[in-house]
Amino acid sequence: MSVSHFSPDERDPLALAPADCGRGHSCQFCPHESTCSLDKPAHEKHLIESRLGQIGQILLVMANKGGVGKSTVSANVAAGLAARGYRVGVADADIHGPNQSRFFGFAGQRIRLSQEGLSTQAFHAEGIEHPVKVGSLAFMMETDDTPIVWRDAYKHDFMHHLVGSFDWGPLDYLVVDMPPGTGNELITLADMLEGQDVAALLATTPQEVALMDSLKAVRFCQERSLPLLGAVENMSGVVCPHCSGEFHLFPRAHLAEALAEHDIESLAQIPLSPALASGSDSGRPVVIDAPESPEAKAFAPVIDACVEHARAMFAEAAVASLDTLEQGAGSDFDAAIADLPRDQQDELRGQLADLLRQ
Ligand code: SF4
Numbered sequence: 001m002s003v004s005h006f007s008p009d010e011r012d013p014l015a016l017a018p019a020d021c022g023r024g025h026s027c028q029f030c031p032h033e034s035t036c037s038l039d040k041p042a043h044e045k046h047l048i049e050s051r052l053g054q055i056g057q058i059l060l061v062m063a064n065k066g067g068v069g070k071s072t073v074s075a076n077v078a079a080g081l082a083a084r085g086y087r088v089g090v091a092d093a094d095i096h097g098p099n100q101s102r103f104f105g106f107a108g109q110r111i112r113l114s115q116e117g118l119s120t121q122a123f124h125a126e127g128i129e130h131p132v133k134v135g136s137l138a139f140m141m142e143t144d145d146t147p148i149v150w151r152d153a154y155k156h157d158f159m160h161h162l163v164g165s166f167d168w169g170p171l172d173y174l175v176v177d178m179p180p181g182t183g184n185e186l187i188t189l190a191d192m193l194e195g196q197d198v199a200a201l202l203a204t205t206p207q208e209v210a211l212m213d214s215l216k217a218v219r220f221c222q223e224r225s226l227p228l229l230g231a232v233e234n235m236s237g238v239v240c241p242h243c244s245g246e247f248h249l250f251p252r253a254h255l256a257e258a259l260a261e262h263d264i265e266s267l268a269q270i271p272l273s274p275a276l277a278s279g280s281d282s283g284r285p286v287v288i289d290a291p292e293s294p295e296a297k298a299f300a301p302v303i304d305a306c307v308e309h310a311r312a313m314f315a316e317a318a319v320a321s322l323d324t325l326e327q328g329a330g331s332d333f334d335a336a337i338a339d340l341p342r343d344q345q346d347e348l349r350g351q352l353a354d355l356l357r358q
Contacts, residue, residue: 024117047164057310063203065213066180069234070203074177075103079285080303086172092136101138105283117167135166159188206250236269
């Protein structure tokens, strides 16, 4: 191994573990990139693993078609989870249309690069204990209307930065606003998150064309064994701002039929309403700005489903680790009590099992 020209924190690079440069950002953002000879792929891998190690449940909000309100669903699910006391981040993976900065009131703002990584923007609101952390490409662009013209290799790298380089800190939920389609970004992310606790939500509208595209996302989830918590039917009806009556722009029968056929639960019907549109424009999700509104209440079953799934996964993991602990403890224990009479062994085994389950 050649000796690095750069030694992080004045330490001898040869004394460091390959990934241990102490920097929480990718080598691509590093001022020492051209002179450092540490193991850079190992650093990138370490970054992603250490970030993911601090994140509980990852929720991918998918819609194979653009324009169905996927970003609105992502923002409101994230804000709704935060309103229930959870630590939440929103990762904006929609490279060509990063809107989460606008949905949380950070349009035009930029972020810092520090030793800890790329900073996130923190959305604070009354009643939210932990601010929603927002990470988006929008914070790194020259202007908000700069078009992104990237080949797949750049998109692949950005997906790694989104998880590994942003300083997410400990989170209960990371909501990922996915781009439309089942292309490079989704495949990269699905590969990166293999083995993590990941679930998907499907955002769609009752239009047949949106539904046809959405079913491709369903197929993707099935092929990758990604749990699909259910569908969020967006723009399912229009609420009249004068009389509050609701009418439907598109017939819902096809959607209901297709969801039933694919065994997908319809979690919520979100109306197309001025309150939702203005919430997105003003940078305050409707679940925060008007929690008692019909639009905000419509999101409640979606948030319930996310919480229930995370709890079920946690319980499953706890039982699995308890079983492992019992097996490990059991073998040492068995050796220690091998000389005792059989009835005493059984009694002590029962006491150990009770202790471990407390
Ligand atoms: S971030 Fe990468 S280039 Fe910079 S010190 Fe760490 S390993 Fe070296």
